[in-house]
Every structure is written in structure tokens, then in C-alpha cells.
Amino acid sequence: MKPVSISVKSTQLRREPSFLSPIIRHLEYANLCDLQETRGDWALIRFSNLEGWVHQSALTSGQIVLSAGASDVQRLASNKEIALAGKGFNAEVEKRYRRMHRGTNYAAVDLMQRRSISIQALSHFIQSGDLNRV
Amino acid sequence: MDRRNFLKSGAYLALAGTATQLLSGCQTLGELASIADPYLTDDGRTILNILVSAGDAFTTLDPEQEYYLGRSVAANLFSQYKPWNNAAANEYINLVGKCVASASIRPETFGGYHFQILDSNELNAFSAPGGLILITRGMLRCCKNEDEVAAVLAHEVGHTSHQHGVRSIQNSRITSLATLIGTEALKREGNENILKLVNVFEDSLQDVTNTLVSNGYSRSNEKEADLAASEILVKVGYDPHALISLLETMDTRLRPGASDFAKTHPSPSSRIEDLASVITTKSTHISAARQRRFSQAMRSV
Numbered sequence: 324m325k326p327v328s329i330s331v332k333s334t335q336l337r338r339e340p341s342f343l344s345p346i347i348r349h350l351e352y353a354n355l356c357d358l359q360e361t362r363g364d365w366a367l368i369r370f371s372n373l374e375g376w377v378h379q380s381a382l383t384s385g386q387i388v389l390s391a392g393a394s395d396v397q398r399l400a401s402n403k404e405i406a407l408a409g410k411g412f413n414a415e416v417e418k419r420y421r422r423m424h425r426g427t428n429y430a431a432v433d434l435m436q437r438r439s440i441s442i443q444a445l446s447h448f449i450q451s452g453d454l455n456r457v
Numbered sequence: 458m459d460r461r462n463f464l465k466s467g468a469y470l471a472l473a474g475t476a477t478q479l480l481s482g483c484q485t486l487g488e489l490a491s492i493a494d495p496y497l498t499d500d501g502r503t504i505l506n507i508l509v510s511a512g513d514a515f516t517t518l519d520p521e522q523e524y525y526l527g528r529s530v531a532a533n534l535f536s537q538y539k540p541w542n543n544a545a546a547n548e549y550i551n552l553v554g555k556c557v558a559s560a561s562i563r564p565e566t567f568g569g570y571h572f573q574i575l576d577s578n579e580l581n582a583f584s585a586p587g588g589l590i591l592i593t594r595g596m597l598r599c600c601k602n603e604d605e606v607a608a609v610l611a612h613e614v615g616h617t618s619h620q621h622g623v624r625s626i627q628n629s630r631i632t633s634l635a636t637l638i639g640t641e642a643l644k645r646e647g648n649e650n651i652l653k654l655v656n657v658f659e660d661s662l663q664d665v666t667n668t669l670v671s672n673g674y675s676r677s678n679e680k681e682a683d684l685a686a687s688e689i690l691v692k693v694g695y696d697p698h699a700l701i702s703l704l705e706t707m708d709t710r711l712r713p714g715a716s717d718f719a720k721t722h723p724s725p726s727s728r729i730e731d732l733a734s735v736i737t738t739k740s741t742h743i744s745a746a747r748q749r750r751f752s753q754a755m756r757s758v
Contacts, residue, residue: 434542435571
């Protein structure tokens, strides 16, 4: 078993290796999981005593440390399996940038990010359009 | 080494002025480490080792940083192009977009893929880093069927999945960012580096925005995105020839010198030529149901 972390804001642990599969539970950024096996682009992982599939593009090897302190940074020097969350370009940098550039339209960005497509809607769209399940 | 010494060594690295000078000529922090080594104290060397050990995260942006950069690139694009918020049309674009993104080499990004129509007659589409994809009404009007909509969105997803936007940031900015992260990460509180970070952020998003709006990606990036698009279309069950037929339509509508696709992309005819050797399958049938829902969604576009 190999430690892997969720590298996206949120994703799903799925019963089968498909985006249309039923969901076992939601996973969040930096959740530390155990990699069991891989099948193509999908990884079978264990998290909190539950086993399921996550697409490999939502995973990174090792541990992501939230609110890293100096000791984590020192660990980073000798361990390539550690990444630090929230460093560099982050919400605070965006906030400062926004203050300096009032003409930018973040409301439109927020609106487009709020639009979401359910698995049921996607599944119906694929089926009714004679497309392949992915 | 205690925190004070860490900070001192960080300051040393910055004050020595070698970092920024050296950084600009280096492709990777590994190269920087070897060049800078004779000039560094033990503490400075430790900091650099921290940065080098972070590996790929510092040769590009990690998904979280890519997300924040992408949001601001999109916010800038929205100051130039008004969003068009027709609910039905945007839902349709998001359904087609999610289908093609799911079949890409990188279906999961930090904030996920989201698609938005722009209220513009230009023939244009943009992929801000991290999966925020914008497409104009003018471009959608060019599409004769859902497969062509899928083709243009798959091309933009191809840019995102290959991180072409992020890769258009100058190397010196990425390495400056790495140095700031390395020194900033050592502090438990305070944000002395925040203004420097905002400057690097601003410069980086300028690089990306210039690429998207003015300069365009390299010819090889465009080829890579077209190849990705053709693979995605086949995987999802769309006709890959839709990409070629869309380019043929665009070829008749693009005006030389216009500030749209004509400015930022290779000519459609040269892209068709490149695609001819890639798409070897026969054209597939487009179902009546697919054509019906396309016509319905595009009615008001």
C-alpha cells in the first residue's frame, strides 16, 4: 500500500472506475488515502475504512500538509513525498490582486463555477445522445 | 536549524541577489542548485534543497495555484468579454463540456471544468488554467451540430489538460515563485512576502492572458490540443471529423487581421492538413436525438 493524497478541492470515491458510477462518499483536498491498485487511469484507494475508485488525475503521491509550519518545511527538505498546501498563489494573493484591479469580473467567474452537472444529468445526456460511458 | 536561522538563510538567499539573477537563466531548480551552490551558505543550501525536493511542483504550478491563477485569468477575460447567461444554452455547453473533459487525460482539476458562453460575435474560445473554458456566441454559431461543439470544447480541454496556459508563464516567474514559497513557508505567521507574491501573480497572469488574447499558443501546442481533441471525440463517441468540418467553416468566416481566432491560431487549412494524418477513421453517424437537442439549445444563440 502506498500513501496518496487528494490533490483537487473535492472529488468522489466511486464504486466503479467510471465518472458515472455510484458515489460511496465525497473526498476533500489533502485527504490522505492508501493506494491499493491501479486500473488504467483509475486508482483503487482506501480512505477511512472505505474502498473505492478515484481517477488518478485527482491524486498526488505522498502527503499534502495543510497549514504547514517550519517543521513541515524541514521535513520537505528530506522527503519528496510531502507537498505544502496553500503556499504561493492562494486566496489571499487573489484577494490582494482583486483590491488592486477593481475592473476584473470575479462575479462572473463565481457564477460559472457554481454551475454544476449532476451524474444523473450527465448519464442521461450520454445515453440519449447515443454516446459512450466514460 | 531553528526558525530564526531558517529565516536568516532565506533572507541571505534573497539579499545575496544571486537567486533572482540566477533563476532567470535556469529551466529547473535542480539547475539552479548546481549553479548557486558555490555562492551559498549551509543554511542557504538547505533552503534550496527544500525547493529542489519539491520537484515538479516547482517546475510548474500545483493544481491549487493553477486554480487561483485560472480564476484571475478568467476574471480578466470577463472584463473584456461580457458573459452571456442564457441558462439553457449554458447548461447544454456544460453537458457537452463535461462529456469531453471526462474523456481527457486530465478529467479532474482542482476546481473542476466549467464552461461559459460569452456575448460576442467574434469567433473565439479560451481556456483559462484549471478548467475554466469560455466560448463566444459567434463561435457557437459556426457549429452545425453537437459534434462540432464538442470538437471546439475538446480542443480547449486539450489546452487545459496539457497545461499550455500555465506553461506560457516565463520560467523566471515560476522560479521566483518557488523562492518566495520556500522562504514564506518557513514562517509560522506574517506575510512579508505577500506583496512580492502578488507581483509574481500579476506578471504570471499577464503572460497567460497575453498568450490567450494576443500572441496565441505555439504551433506545437495547437497541434497537441487538436490531437487531444480528436482522441477525446473518438473516446466519447463523437465524430472526430467534426473538428475538420468546423475548421472548414471557420476558414470561410475568419477575417485576416481580426482580433479573434485568426490572430491567435494557425490557419484552419494548416490545422486540417495536420489532422488529416491523425484522423484515419470514417465519419460516424450523428443521431437524430443529438441533432434535435443541439438545435433546441442553439435556438437563441
